[in-house]
Amino acid sequence: MSSDRPNLYDLSPGALAELFRRWGEPAYRAKQLYRHLYVQRTADPATMTDFPKALRDRLANETAFGVLRKKQLLTGDDGMTRKVLWTLPGGDPLETVLMIYPDRATVCVSSQSGCPMQCVFCATGKLGFLHDCTPGEIIEQVLWAERELKAFLAASNPQAKIENRRLSNIVFMGMGEPFNNYDNWWTSVERLHDPDGYDMGARNFTVSTVGLVPGILRLADEALPVNLAISLHTPDDDLRSAMMPVNKRYPVAELIEATRTYTEKTRRRVSFEYVLLKEKNDFPEQALRLAQLLRPADRPPLLCHVNLIPWNPVPGTPLSRSDRRRVLNFQAVLKEHGVPCTVRVERGVDIAAACGQLAGG
Ligand code: SF4
Known part of the structure; x- marks a missing residue:
């Protein structure tokens, strides 16, 4: 073509x-x-x-009704997690993951091929930056996921009525940093939200950022109330800069201040994502410092929730996964200090479709 x-x-x-x-x-x-x-x-x-x-x-x-070419489909969790590897027109890779649950379905969409942010625990970061997705390339991933959902449901229960089954959530947590490709990403959100078109409710979108402060402040002024998730991963600047180079540009205090501006303007709760790495960022003292950051003694508590994510192995990385006891201890300290938090249920680990594992193959 x-x-x-x-x-x-x-x-x-x-x-x-x-x-x-x-x-x-x-x-x-x-x-x-x-x-x-x-x-x-x-x-x-x-x-x-x-x-x-x-x-x-x-x-x-x-004309072209889409440009993504399917290279491979991988399935895990008894078919309920489905990862597609795409090839973009210039040959760059892209990935999309559909997660099906009994009562809902979520698609995890990529906004860039590769990623320039170089977080040390992430497989996508190891590819480097390759390509900013166009709005159409983002939208196509969502439309694929809905077709895939319907095909899966029809195959697993031919009697079921599936015409009205839709995706419940669209999360921008695949390859790339959406705020690095803000204009194209936001165009795709507005298009998918359009009540005369795809008609997805704004609250069914979640964008995940590594902590790009200008993007957080820009999102605070948008009319559509999409959800915001921030990858924090540690309350300590030195460690965060070593794990996530973006912290040298936007250190923890500046990131938290921008988040406060966002929650005060929008009255919406943000999620902090915290990937737990054994004996790196999973000590009880770090949980205490995190609690003090989010619920300081001299200011109102930040409107937030912490998502604890046991790290998914990435080959070639000298990191290990926190064991269950360390995860539960960390969670207990946060709860004791009044910070709402949950441990994320994992999907797709066996097909490298979990958080931080998308690397185009
Ligand atoms: S975690 Fe996200 S921002 Fe960091 S390198 Fe991976 S894809 Fe990029």
Whole structure:
């Protein structure tokens, strides 16, 4: 397929209207196409039978209904975790993970191929930065996940009514740092939220950042109330700078101050993600310092929740996973000091689909 064809998922409703205007099509046809893409969610012009045959052919020959090429699908957790490896038009890798639960389904979407942030515990960081996803490349991952969900449910229970089963949550926690690709990422959120199109509620989105302060402050001013998760991983600057080089630019105090601004403006609770590494950041004294950071004696407590994540092994890293006793001790100190926290249930470890394990293969 020629790469100079426009990817329809990259085009806003206005850009679709402009394309059809140039083709001499009436304006209402662009609205019909938008509904095909985001309400009927079809990527096959042959099924658009309300269009004349000539228009269907022209769409098939001169546009692209997506650009991601599936390289491999891996399944784990009895098929309930499904990771797809994509190849982008220039050959860069991308990954998307669908996690199916009895009552809900979450897709973990990538916003960049590779990542420039170099967190030491992360497989994606080892790839370096390769590519900023376009809005269409982000949206395609979500639409794939919904089709995959329906196909899985139909195969596992042919009697079930699946037409209305939808994704429950979209989390931007795959490859990349979304705030490094803010404009494209936010365009994809607005498009997927559009009540005239895909119609996903804003509270069903979660964006995860490594702690880019300008992105946090920008998100605080957005109209859509999407959820924010911040990868903190330690309350100590020296250790955080060693684990996550971003901390040299935005140290812990500045990050916490920006988070306070965010919670005060939005009145929304943030999640702090804390990957536990054995004898690195899982000592009870660190839990105490974390509690003091989030519930300081001289200011109101930060509106937050801590997600403790037992680290998933990444080959070639000299780190080890905290054992269960250390995880529970850490959690107990936080709880004792009034910090709400949970230990995340793991999915997809066997197919390297868990947090920090996405590395394009
Ligand atoms: S943890 Fe996130 S921000 Fe850090 S290197 Fe990995 S993908 Fe990038």
